[in-house]
Amino acid sequence: MKGRYRIEDCLFCKIINGEIPSDKVYEDEEILAFNDINPAAPVHVLVIPKKHIINVNDLKNEDEALIGRIFAKIPQIAEIKGIKEAGYRVITNCGKDSGQEVMHLHFHIIGGKVLGDKIVG
Ligand code: AMP
Ligand code: ZN
Secondary structure (H helix, E strand, O other), rough: OOEEEHHHHHHHHHHHHHOOOOOOEEEOOOHHHHEEEOOOEEEEEEEEHHHHHOOOOOHHHHHHHHHHHHHHHHHHHHHHHOOOOOEEEEEEEOOOOHHOOOOOOEEEEEEEEOOOOOOOO
């Protein structure tokens, strides 16, 4: 438990353990990818580690290989969604100013259309 946030209340941990359904795109023993429930673009997938990590500020040296695996998997997930060649954006929010809503590390894969040239809205 960190602050007022309790892992047992974590939305994405509940998705990982099946308590809450998700529209899965890819899954293995360490990683889950599913369609975002409120897509910002025609393709909007969230890629998460099954390990509960809050955000990039919470990463430990021991997580290096896991993050490497996630990034190696992202183009494969983009290919599954048919946007690998056209291109896409990968975003992770971290903390209050970013507007991070779910306190479980996740990478947004966004594409399926020409994205605006602004990263900061
Ligand atoms: P962030 O603002 O970076 O924390 O992003 C959280 C994302 O989780 C948002 O894009 C939400 O639409 C998405 N989200 C919230 N609940 C669910 C859910 N049950 N299934 C899929 N995506 C969700
Ligand atoms: Zn979690």
